[in-house]
Amino acid sequence: MIVACLISALVTTVVIILLSNIVTKKKPPRVDGHVDSGFEEVFREFRRCHEQNLDVGSAVAVYYKGKKVVDLWGGYADYEAEEPWQQNTMTMVFSATKGVAALCVAVAVDRGYLDYDQKVSHYWPDFAQNGKENITVRQVVCHEAGIPMTAEPLTFSMLEDQHALGETLASSKLLWEPGTKHGYHSVAYGLLLSQLIQRSDPKHRTIGEFFREEISKPYGIDFHIGLPKKEHYRVARILVPSPFTLTLHLLQMLTSSRSYKFAMAMFNPRTLTSKVLRSTNHIVSLPKMNSLKFRSLEIPSLNGIGTASGLAKLYGIVANSGTLGKTLLSEDTIELFTSKCTPVRMDQIIMLQTQWCLGLHPHFDTIPQLNLKGVYGHNGYGGQGTFFDKANNLSFAYVTTKLSAYGMGEDPRYVAMVTAIYSSIEKLKMND
Template sequence: MISYLQQLTAVLMAPVMSLLNNTLVGWLAKHFCIWWQRKRPPTQGSVAPGFEPVAALFRKNFENGVEQSTGGSAFSVYYKGSKVVDLWGGFADTTVRQLWEEDTMTVIFSATKGIAALCMSMLVDRGQLDFDQTVAFYWPEFAQRGKEKITVRMLLNHEAGLAATAQPISFKDLKDQDALGRLLAESPPCWPPGTGHGYHAFTFGLYCSQLLMRVDPQRRTLGQFFKDEVAEPFDIDIHIGLPLELNYRVARLTGILDFPYSVSLSYIPRDVVSWLFIWAFVTGRSFIHEVIQKATDMAMIRKMIKPQARALENPSSSGIGTARAAAKVYGILANGGQPLQGQRLLSKKLVEDILAEAGPPSLDKVVAIETNFSNGYALFDCEGSRQFGHHGAGGQQCVADPQYKLGIAYVSSHFSPYGFGNDPRFLSLQKATYKCVRDLQAKPL
């Protein structure tokens, strides 16, 4: 009888003990990582003269807990065409205490959309695409179910109403471009096109790639086009569809993915923008539920840990690269579309048009906050200056500032609750960068 009771108690208590053990293990691992980081220099990299305060702040963020001990991050800046900040720190994988190295990459999530927008602008620059032409002109099958008047510009600026597809999209669908094209062409708009904008979180890059395939003479996907026309000739270490052999360089995603074993107050957002989005999600006052439901695999962040998922081309949200590479791209754009030496990436006029043709921000039908897009890029205001680029879930942010000729990028493997360019880790570094630039500009020649 005693033996039976002991066995029954063990069975009933097993889940409770497992949770306690896992929670304790997670807590101990987290605090060991904090101790370990404080026992060694937590950051590495270099800065140009005048940008030392940025390096000091980056290090301080790791020491005082602004940067979480369970992950790693990188921050890079190009100024007037030259790299002036290149910093990295923390862990690429805390489970084996693998440090973030110079060539460590991470998933940049929706910051990939800025790369997709660049590819579309390059086609316009070459005369192969027109922002104001209808999508159906290039892709006749697209003209179904009320989409015949949607222009390329409307599609890029999230005004097409195509935030969710008629049928759910899985990773399996990403392997068959022809079937994916049919699914996208057959999907009706969620709202009348042109009557407002709503963030095409998971469909933006898919539609861009299908359109690109139909105007590119080589019928390349967007990921292949970017590799051939940007990544290789300009030495940009970003991949849309990561080769399996490069997975050893990718940091392991942490943060919200660790719940409930690594609960922290850092997962509670502290800004109005994030809470407005959460409120809309909870109350169902936007299209966000439908968007996530139809995105299936693409909305499951945990699946991006798998190499097979990273190998798939998804120009909406699964690009993988370094902060250095993203800052270089936007540094080139901020410098008028041309590096200090070498071939031009984009014409100066097209770069200038991104900000010149932008309208005012308005309420987004999907994320229920005010957003603003121009030719596929998200627009931001910073320190009295205008930026364009793109944010990404978990805190990623990549921007260009043509006024100051700045290209700035922050990436992290620690997935924070901030996804609209509002991550405190990035904002503090950006503010320090602008102060350094202004101090340099104020010095007499």
């Protein structure tokens, strides 16, 4: 019965894809930017995505050996208005924001403000409620804390009041024994990290302020958690999927070996997955994400906004031993990302075998054919993704406004470009 249902869903998916290609009005493809010699394959894959209408607005960037070797952008910042995507166009990267938040914590640890093995209650006494007194910073950063949802549903007014938000987070109850399991803290994650930064930082800054003053401005990284009003004009408009497209996405998830369990859990009201998603329904709404209000809020789990070039540069600093002109992170702290990881086990929320390395996930199984050992980063809903590869002194970022069903690195566009990058590097090594 299950096999028959999956076959039926697959056939339906193929029919919908064919119909979608027929009815979608295609606009002339636009691709701009540059690639260094040896990375032409990346350009070809990026251009193919736009020529085949797989993308309507996107950008990809790569740093290799401390130098930007790929900086491409294409399509439209506003598809309906046919406003061209420019070099400085920014877009929301959804959960790829979590990787940036995790790197902020790493900087705070590197400077002695935080200790991964210290209890959260040491910095935040009110947090020691409802059995949470022994939760460590490491457990929060690695999605092991057992509090993937807040004590009460999140609202925009709550997000605008850091004190009230802190009280809500502190009063949240455990859903499993900390450290015994991990489960994706989809929205609570970044909010918890921001509260930790505020309570340990000598200046008591939010994570968005900390990132801007300690990382973004000093290193020229075009990325924001909480977008300033003066920057809204540069933000691409997310192409909100229609009910027709969302149905297609669901069918794609149901026929994917990586995501079908998550898709089934989403629609079972008795599952923890469903309960966590319902707790954030008020704020996690794609139409709302194009609003100035949503972009301006600090939601360090999902509404980071920036360029692919900015993200690739940030991860490029890590890939380059923590230094690009000046030092952001020490070698010792960077080493923790590869040596201090959770066991590989079933995630309680996304229903997938995962592993967390201080807030980043290793990519060893993201693209199986590449066997990406030593690659760490964070992907996001719709196809976004960014990572660093210290062994190859490489970093990568891809962002898009045409959202797909994929959020864990399996998006075909992402896979194609990452494959092209490693193919290019192998050829360069052979010619050295």
